[in-house]
Amino acid sequence: MKTLKFGNIRVAYTEKEDGNQRLKENREKVQKKLGIGEILISNQKHTNIVTTPENISIQSDGIYTNTKNLPVGVLTADCVPVVLYNQKEIAVIHAGWRGAVSGILESGIDHFEYEVEGAFIGPSIRNCCYEVQDDFIENLKKMNKFDEKFIFNKNEKKFFDLQYFIESVLKKYGIKNIYDISLCTKCDENLFSYRKGDFNERILTIGWIED
Secondary structure, eight states: OEEEEETTEEEEEOOGGGOOTTSHHHHHHHHHHHTOOOOEEOBOSSOSOOBOGGGTTSBOSEEEEOOTTOOEEEEESSSEEEEEEOSSOEEEEEEOHHHHHHTHHHHHHHTOSSOOOEEEEOSOOOTTTOEEOHHHHHHHHHTTOOOGGGEEEETTEEEEOHHHHHHHHHHHTTOOEEEEOOOOTTTOTTSOOGGGTOSSOOEEEEEEEOO
């Protein structure tokens, strides 16, 4: 498990040695290591909805809170975990391509009362491994989200740069402090990845506001 600090914002993400974070007992071990309370996990369904702890049971792919010492998190296996924050508010978001192109980041930003100061982009599949087919590109075009700059061509194959897409959205909202961990889940042997066969295992990314 790795931890980072951005002022009074704490962020952590798990690795293979921490076990499959779909399992409650493994999440409890993470809580104990970090010395935090129960981690709230969103009910993820590849939506573009960011919810709050009061509505945690609804289908959503992110949680916003301004409550101190309340850890919120998302589970991923290749999709992008994004943490938005200022020193009073935080949102942890599961941004797969569907959620990203349909507005999950914008939904998260809309919850903030104050300006979003920064963003953390966690371990996720990157353009070296995120191969896509023509139907994927057609879907982007139908949604008016296609731009050649997000497509990486290699050996006559096409690869999508989801992190670049996410950064472009964040910058559009004036978020300049973007910290990308730059780890590819498929390449890194310490991380679970759906595309390398970890179909049921998940990484946990958590964020919380310290006192």
